[in-house]
Amino acid sequence: MRTDKKAGPAMTLLIILVFITAMAASQDISSVKNNKPLTFGGNFTARQGYMVFGEGVNETNPWNYFLSGNVNLNFYGLVDVPLSGTYTKQEKRVDCPEYREYGISPRYKSLTVHGGYRTLALSGFTLSGTTFLGGAIEYKPNRKWYEFTVLYGRFKKPEDYENVAVEDIDREYLNIHPFFDRRGYAGKIALKGKKNRVELILFRTFDLTKTENLPPGLNIGPADNLCLSLTSKSNILKNLNWSNELALSALNENILVNSEASNTGVFANSFFPGFIKYPATGFKKVFVSDLKIRMKKQTVGLGFRHIDPGYKTLGIPYVSNDLESYTLNIARAFFKNKVNFSGNTGIQRNNLDKLLESTGMKYISGANISWNISKGKSAALGYSNYSSNLVPARIEMTDSIRYFQVNENYSVSFNSSSENETQKSAFSFFTSFQKATAARDGAQNETGIFSMSLSQVKSFKKSGLNLNAMISGNKMDNDQSQSFTCIPSITAGKILFKKKLNCSVTFSDAISILRESETACLYNIRAGFTYQLIKSSALGADFTKSFKTGNSSFRNITQSNVYLKISF
Incomplete structure (x- = not known):
């Protein structure tokens, strides 16, 4: 398989320069001089x-x-x-370690140099989460009005396809087993002030494989991708923050077929000579905007997100597209910050180009209230709701389906802790109820899940005795079945011999009831100790006995262990 001969020496030279710069920068770092x-x-x-x-x-x-x-x-x-x-x-x-990927990123003052296998994030819609082999330079001075990042590297190494059938190769297969040698480069320039920041990003990836390298009968060719992004962050007023990002991506997944002239191609070649002509679909866009208003005791946030159908970039492994969402969130403190409220709501839809057979709508809302009752005591209430609705987008369909789903969750919690000269204690309680409702063509199904946990911990300082009692359970009901599970447990521990010996014993019982007729219990008894020999070494032993009653798939188990741990 052949690649662009001009890119090879340039790539090698860049990596050599990066490592030389990295070594020089490392020698100037004072912390390295002092290390052993x-x-x-x-x-x-x-x-x-x-x-x-x-x-x-x-x-x-x-x-x-x-x-x-x-x-x-x-x-x-x-x-x-x-x-x-x-x-x-x-x-x-x-x-022994196998160094399949290696890299170095030394930093000196405001300059960071990357070499080898690295992962850099320019923005959430251009380059993020993709590893490349190459070099990069980041310059981020604190007192300057600008920053910049440049990189170049290989994003995918080609594999040998001699023993692979042509009919088994498709675009999804190539994402895991690339046939093409994919290279890319990127640059980011940031202009910043005390209250404003603007970033301009350019990212391009391209495959180097030529026509004669393709196996006969393979209808997939090399890809080419150009991404542009403009982001801004502004403090319009003292308590008003506004951030935006506009990203454009032109992706040609086969330059051998999709190379007809288009407005996108004319634009790309006019400003960036040598670029291919992209397909007539042109640039796909993303626009994200967030507005946050801070007041004395209240914060309000508004959000908008639009991602075109078919938006893709070769710099991000996965991007959700074809969606538009609106969000609102509010937070406020009451009664001298003892009570805090937070709430959010949002709506999201897809099928923006009206080409799908159905349109999905999602509604999300939630609210939480926390109360700092007194020192060591707090309580909280929570509610969340998620609903989705799928309706036909084409009224001429005769076999269309209308579907909706609603999930509601309620929760209550309480925590208390106290300490005096002789003991420490802690108490916690949590319960929640979740209700799920789904309907399809008039048929409705409901499921309810109730969960609860309760725990009490006491520690006696003088005797070194620790007691922990806990019980948890859940109950589920739906049209097909009912189940109930309860797990009580108690643990006692004691510290002896100047805190060198730690002993504990635990008893628990898992009770399970299914359809009020099938009952099973699983009992567990566990005892053990740990003795600290020296500062970083310990000798320990434990014993576990498990046995069942009723209808249970578990087996009775007797288990014991003696162990020695040494750290250096």
């Missing part, structure tokens, strides 16, 4: 275990052992080399 050339640390664990299922009959040897170790080497505080190994009855393995 080599430091290391790690841990070692040895564990002996015993496990029996059922009535003491095992298909295999119940005894098992486990040895593991981890070592990390650090050079000058910049480079980490991790090593690890395990030894068990089933396997012996030593893991």
Whole structure:
């Protein structure tokens, strides 16, 4: 497979310059001078275990052992080399790092230089979350009126397709197994003041594969993508912030077929000579605007988002498109900031170009109230609602379907904590109810889920005794079934021998009821201790017994472990 010969030397030279600059910058960083050339640390664990299922009959040897170790080497505080190994009855393995991707990003004052495999984010609709092999420079001075970022690299390395059938290759397959050598470059310039900031972004990616490199019968060609973005952030007034982003993307997924002249092509070639002529679909756009108003005790936010159908960019793995949304959020404090309220609502629709057979509408709203009752005591109420509605967009359809779904959630919580000279205590309570309703062609189905948890913790300072009691449960009802689950548990722990020995015992019971006739219980008893030998090493043991009653798929288990942990 051949690539552009002119791009190869330029790419190599850029990477060499980046690494030379990185080394020079690293030598000027004072923290590197003070770091040790080599430091290391790690841990070692040895564990002996015993496990029996059922009535003491095992298909295999119940005894098992486990040895593991981890070592990390650090050079000058910049480079980490991790090593690890395990030894068990089933396997012996030593893991050494495989450096398939490598990179360096040294920084000196306002200058950052990137080299190797890097991931940079220019904006949410141009380049973000995509790894490339190349180099980049970021210059962000604090007291200057400008900033800039430039980068160049390879975004996808081509693979060999000699043993792949042509009929199995499509655009989705190429996203995982690229056939083309994809290169790209980008630049961002930011102009900033005390109250305003404007950013201009250009990002372009292109495949270097030529016509003679394509397998016979493959109807997919090299792609080309041009993205432009303009963002602004302004403090219009003292308490008024306004941010906007306008992004344009022209994507040609096959320049061998879709290369007819268009307004987009004329625009691109006029301002950026050498660009291909993009297809007649032209630029797809994104526009996002957010307005935030801050007052003494209140904040109001308004948001708008529009993403054209078919908006794509090769610099972002996935972008949701074909949507338009409006949002409103409010936050306010009452009674000397003891009570805080926050609420939000929004609406979203798709099928902006009216080409789909149905249009979806989504409505989202929510509200929360928190109350700081007194020192150590607080309560909260919450409500959220989500509904979606799908209606036919073409009235001439005879087999159209109308569908809607509503999810509502209510929650209440209370927390209390106190401390005196002899003990500390904490109490928490949480409950929620969720209701889901779905309807399709007149048929309606409702599901209700009720959840609750309650816990009490007490710690006695003088004796070192800790007690923890908790109960949680949930109940679900719908037209087809009913179920109920309840899990009470209690834990007691004590610290002995000048806080070196920590002992604990736990008892829990999981009760499950299905359709009022199938009842199952799973009991668990666990006891264990940990003894600190030296500062970073400990010896421990634990014992667990699980047994069931009723209709349950769980097996009775008896398990014990003795372990030693050493850190260095």
